[in-house]
Amino acid sequence: MASATIVLFSNTLRLADNAALLAAVVTRGPVIPVYIFDEQSPKVRPLGAASKWWLLQSLKALRDDLRRCGSDLIVRSGNTTDCIAKLVAEVGATGVFLTRGYTPAAAMSEQSLHEMLEKKNVQCRRFGGHLLLEPEMVRTKTDTKYTVFTPFWRTASELIDATEPQPAPKAIPAPEHWPTSEAIDSLGLEPKPAHWAEPIAAHWQPGEVAARERLADFLDGPVQSYKQARDFPATNATSSLSPHLAFGEISPRTLWFEAKKHMAANEAIVTGGAHFLRELGWREFSAHLLFNFPNMQSHPMREQFNKFPWGEGNSDLVHAWQKGQTGFPIIDAGMRQLWQTGWMHNRVRMIAASFLVKDLLWHWHEGEAWFWDTLVDADFANNIASWQWVAGCGADASPYFRIFNPTTQGEKFDKAGEYVRRFVPELAAMPDKYIHCPSSAPEDVLELAGVTLGETYPKPIIDRKKARAAALAALASIKN
Numbered sequence: 159m160a161s162a163t164i165v166l167f168s169n170t171l172r173l174a175d176n177a178a179l180l181a182a183v184v185t186r187g188p189v190i191p192v193y194i195f196d197e198q199s200p201k202v203r204p205l206g207a208a209s210k211w212w213l214l215q216s217l218k219a220l221r222d223d224l225r226r227c228g229s230d231l232i233v234r235s236g237n238t239t240d241c242i243a244k245l246v247a248e249v250g251a252t253g254v255f256l257t258r259g260y261t262p263a264a265a266m267s268e269q270s271l272h273e274m275l276e277k278k279n280v281q282c283r284r285f286g287g288h289l290l291l292e293p294e295m296v297r298t299k300t301d302t303k304y305t306v307f308t309p310f311w312r313t314a315s316e317l318i319d320a321t322e323p324q325p326a327p328k329a330i331p332a333p334e335h336w337p338t339s340e341a342i343d344s345l346g347l348e349p350k351p352a353h354w355a356e357p358i359a360a361h362w363q364p365g366e367v368a369a370r371e372r373l374a375d376f377l378d379g380p381v382q383s384y385k386q387a388r389d390f391p392a393t394n395a396t397s398s399l400s401p402h403l404a405f406g407e408i409s410p411r412t413l414w415f416e417a418k419k420h421m422a423a424n425e426a427i428v429t430g431g432a433h434f435l436r437e438l439g440w441r442e443f444s445a446h447l448l449f450n451f452p453n454m455q456s457h458p459m460r461e462q463f464n465k466f467p468w469g470e471g472n473s474d475l476v477h478a479w480q481k482g483q484t485g486f487p488i489i490d491a492g493m494r495q496l497w498q499t500g501w502m503h504n505r506v507r508m509i510a511a512s513f514l515v516k517d518l519l520w521h522w523h524e525g526e527a528w529f530w531d532t533l534v535d536a537d538f539a540n541n542i543a544s545w546q547w548v549a550g551c552g553a554d555a556s557p558y559f560r561i562f563n564p565t566t567q568g569e570k571f572d573k574a575g576e577y578v579r580r581f582v583p584e585l586a587a588m589p590d591k592y593i594h595c596p597s598s599a600p601e602d603v604l605e606l607a608g609v610t611l612g613e614t615y616p617k618p619i620i621d622r623k624k625a626r627a628a629a630l631a632a633l634a635s636i637k638n
C-alpha cells in the first residue's frame with residue numbers, strides 16, 4: 159500500500175496555490191488533509207470571537223471543496239505536535255507537508271513538529287505561500303533588517319515571484335482508510351449567544367470560492383478609483399479581502415498576479431492597481447517586522463516608550479469607546495461598524511485607535527486586544543504593527559504628537575456624514591454641518607433632528623483640548 163502524506167492546513171485554508179498540498183498530490187501517494195485546532199501549543203494566542211466565527215465557516219467550506227476532489231478534511235484539536243504524532247502512528251504516514259507560519263508561536267510549533275518527525279524518520283517539508291516573500295529574503299544592502307517601510311518595499315517589490323499561481327488540484331488521491339475526525343461543529347467555534355454573529359454573517363461569505371469572487375469583483379470595478387477613494391469610509395472602495403487573506407483562503411501571490419494581469423489589460427486601472435499592490439506591501443512589512451523583532455508583540459519597537467505613562471484611568475471611557483458611545487460620531491460609527499460587521503474601514507481604524515491611545519491615554523495593548531477579539535480579519539502581525547504605528551511607538555510609526563482630530567477627520571473623509579448616518583442612526587437627521595460635531599449644534603437644530611445630547615446620543619466623553627495637552631505632556635515626559 160502506498161504510504162500516506164499528511165498535509166497540514168493551518169494558515170492556508172485553500173486548495174489553489176497551496177504548495178504543500180500540490181507537492182503532496184504530485185509527488186506522493188494518498189494525501190490526508192488535516193486541520194488541528196490548536197489552543198494548547200506554547201505561546202499560541204487563542205482566536206478572538208469574530209475569527210472563530212470565520213474559522214467555523216471556512217473549515218466547512220474547505221471540507222466541502224476537498225470532498226469535491228474525492229478527499230476529506232480530518233479535524234483534531236489539541237497541541238499540534240501531539241496530534242500529528244498520533245495521526246502519523248494511526249495512518250503510518252511517511253511525510254507531513256505544511257505551509258510555514260511567521261508568528262513566534264508558529265515558529266515554535268513548527269520547530270517542535272519538525273524535531274518529533276525527525277526522530278520518527280518521517281519527512282517534514284515546509285512551504286511558503288502565506289506571504290509574498292520569505293522574511294529571510296528581504297535584507298538591506300548591508301545585510302540588516304528593514305525597519306522603514308519605503309526602502310523595505312522598494313527592495314521587496316523587486317523580488318516578488320510574478321509567475322502564475324498554481325490552480326487547485328482536480329483530484330486528490332485518498333487513503334484506503336480514513337482516520338477518525340472530530341466534527342467541525344464540536345470545536346467550540348460557535349458564537350455565544352448564537353445570534354451574536356447574525357449581522358456579521360450577513361456581510362461575509364468565508365471560503366476560497368468567495369475570496370476569488372471578491373477579488374474578481376474588486377478588479378472589475380473599485381480598483382479603478384482605489385487610490386482616491388480608499389480613504390472614504392462610506393464608499394466600498396477597498397477590496398475587503400483582509401479576512402480571506404488572514405485565513406489563507408486566497409494567496410497574496412494570486413492577488414499580485416491577478417492585479418498585474420488586469421493592469422496589463424486595462425490602462426485605466428494601472429494607478430489604482432499599483433496602489434492596491436503597495437497596500438499588500440504593508441501586510442508583508444508587518445509580518446517581516448514581527449518575524450525579525452518578535453518582542454514587538456508585547457514591547458514597543460521604540461524603547462523610550464517603555465517609560466510612557468499610559469493612563470490607568472476610568473474604564474468607563476474604554477467601555478464607551480468599545481461600544482461606540484464616545485460622543486464623537488466618526489469614532490462611534492467605526493466602533494459600531496466593527497461590532498456589527500466584524501470589520502472597520504482602515505481610515506476609521508486609525509482615527510478610533512488614535513483616540514484610545516492619545517485622547518484616552520490607554521495602552522495600545524487594550525485596543526489591540528479588543529480588535530483581536532472583534533475583527534474577522536484579526537491578523538497577529540498586522541494588528542500589532544498597526545497599533546504600534548498609531549501609538550507612535552512602532553518602527554516606522556506616525557509621530558506621537560500627530561493626534562487625529564475626530565471632528566475634522568470626519569468632516570474631511572465623510573463630508574456629508576453618510577458613513578456616520580449608516581452606523582449611528584440616532585444622528586441620521588442632523589444637518590451635514592453638525593453631523594460630526596452634534597455637541598456644537600444650536601438647541602433648535604438638535605431639536606429638529608430629534609437629538610437630545612446625553613439621552614439619545616452621548617455628549618463627548620472627554621474635553622479634547624485637555625486630552626491633547628495631557629498627551630503631549632506625556633510625550634514630553636519620555637523625551638526628557
Ligand SMILES: Cc1cc2nc3c(=O)[nH]c(=O)nc-3n(C[C@H](O)[C@H](O)[C@H](O)COP(=O)(O)OP(=O)(O)OC[C@H]3O[C@@H](n4cnc5c(N)ncnc54)[C@H](O)[C@@H]3O)c2cc1C
Binds near residue numbers: 396397439507533
Ligand atoms: C489599529 C489598526 C489595526 C489593524 N488591524 C488589522 C488586522 O488585525 N488585520 C489586518 O489584516 N489589517 C489590520 N489593519 C490594517 C488595515 O486596516 C486592514 O488591512 C484593511 O482595512 C483591510 O481592508 P481591505 O481588505 O479592504 O484593504 P485593502 O485596502 O483592499 O488592502 C488590501 C490588503 O492589503 C493589506 N493592507 C491594507 N492596509 C494595510 C495596513 N495598513 N497594514 C497592513 N496590511 C494592510 C490587507 O491585507 C488588505 O486586505 C489595522 C489597521 C489599524 C490602523
